[in-house]
Amino acid sequence: MNETTANSALISFGMYLLGVFILAWLSSRVRQKKEFVGEYFLGSRSLGLWAFALTFAATSSSGGSFMGFPSLIYTHGWVLALWIASYMLVPIVGMGLLGKRINRLARQSGAITVPDLIKTRFRSESVGLIATLLILFFMFFYLLAQFKAGSKIMTTLLQDVAIYQTAVNAVAGAIDGVPWVGSAEPDYVLCLLVFAFSVIVYTAFGGFRAVVWTDVMQGIVMCIGVIILLFLTLSQVGGLTNATEQLKEMTPPEKGSGIITLGKEQAKPVTLRKGSWLRLTDGGIVRLAEQVALARGETHVEAKLLRITTPAEIEQIAPTQFGFPVSATFTAEKTNGYGSGSKGVYVSAPGPHPEKKDGFLNVWIAISFFFFWAFGVAGQPSNMVRLMAFNGTNVLRNAILAVSIYYTVIYLLLVVIFCCGRILLPGMEVDSDRIMPELAAKVTGDAGVPWLAGLLLAAPFAAVMSSVDSFLLMVSSAVVRDIYQNRINPSASESQLKRLSYLVTAVVGTLAMLAVLNPPQYLQDLIVFATSGLAGCFLMPMLLGLYWPRMNAKGAVTGMLSGLGCHLSLYIAGYAVNGKFEAYKFPVLEFDPFIWSLTVSGLLGWLVSLYSGREPKKS
């Protein structure tokens, strides 16, 4: 990323944060005229079309949509269109499956949170309490992961800004030797502090309405960013047909290592940056997969490398100029993967994979993901609470239409953009999470509008912030409304609840930030763990409760706890078998654990309700 692009990223980030704080201030002004708890946690149930549509869409699009997803498209090719395909029906399933019934019940009962709603429907305090504890348990993991994702995105986007590097050096000096924090990367710590402070302040200060308004802004930023990126990328690859034809001829690069040799001894220590291109002694070309340093007088060093294997790319890529000759040798890692040396793998399924011999997406996993996206979105409590807040079926109707178009634009076009990105930026496998900022910098720079990169780079900020704020408020509402107001002090005054809400939002956010100051391993896996766990526990009890009058409290408790039990069992089994934090997958039906916990939760919840007798009629 050049200096102009890097500075425009910083300016866009600053303007973006300013916009967020203004919206939080405006929403706090609106709140002063309304009842506090209903307004702070549910926006007084008054969401109109665009607010409802965009808050739903933006909350579902987390940092993964603009960092992880593009990285997967770049690495595995067109098969990602199949991986994400069920987003064609996510709006109608996610909003239509539960929306009308949830909204009706919430209005009739005055429920403000999801546990409130569940408690009212099943007329059981214990069901409400279990729902609260499950939300707190899974949401906190989710919050940790999103805080880390937000900070990582910032470090990626700002790393070439000079003033930022000065601040990083200052932080490095400040945390050196501090227990726990001292072993973390200083750039990560700096970005985490800025990111966490911003999100905590605007969420605590503005409440649900601020979260929704910022979601609307974030949704617009994401949509405009994707459309601009599409036009710039397509024009630079010569159209989509040309891009697909080139992709057909590509073969996956090989990972390995080799010896880097300087042509002559250098008087000073030499650092070769990660991502530098080196010519092999056999005429091939490799990319440095890590930064390497050579001491004064040293001429050889071993390093991780990525060898390009597509002939057309080998011809086009020029080695990086260091001012002295550098050459390298290469030894490929032995892999058992799919697609190595084969043409056509980027334009067909299952897509190349360096380790999995049946490729990136076999048919079983494709089936699993098709249902995972659709039901996973429907089963998230953070989405359910939005379904409680819209203002009538007309809003729901138009919002489903708006989100259908929005998801088509975002997800289908992202696949097109980053398949083309493979052609414009070869060798990004060395750091594929950076494909979004690198592509934005490349296409805007080549089009002569480098300042535009700032807008494109705001999209990932927007995506991750719009998720974090929603989860933060979910956890806060679980503590203030479901535990304090409903169980500890039902007669709490408006001002007590107000102070407590600010305090809890700030404390929860701060705890999450402190927990990830030195980020634990497997954090990305925690996102999957939390998402599928929440949907596995909540979707079926909620669905049966809304559509089947015989569903009772015993059935709901059984449904939630059996979903939890199945989910945890598969993870424990996965850890026992594979030695790492991932769910066990059966050898034949390789479904995601979510599919199993959904099935078990629904089946047991239904059976227990069926055989435990009807609920007594309420007098």
Add this chain to the structure above:
Amino acid sequence: MNEPSSAESRSLRQSRRELWLILLALLGCALWVIGYCAANGYDLAPENVSTVLGFPGWVFWGVVTPWMVANLFSFWFCLRFLKNDEDEESSP
């Protein structure tokens, strides 16, 4: 749940119809998308990959086309099939 009123019963019946149609649409799309892509998109040699409007043929017919059909279905569902509850206006 309390003994349902007649308005609640009618709302529940209509919502169930909408629920079944949504699930049917999801199943239909799953069969189309997974079925078509499994039959036509796996393990292709580059010379066997046709392009339609720049997309690989199996992506166009197996993902893009059903995506557009799903959007049309969503429009029809929302504008024609999804009904307002009759007592919606009187809700608090």
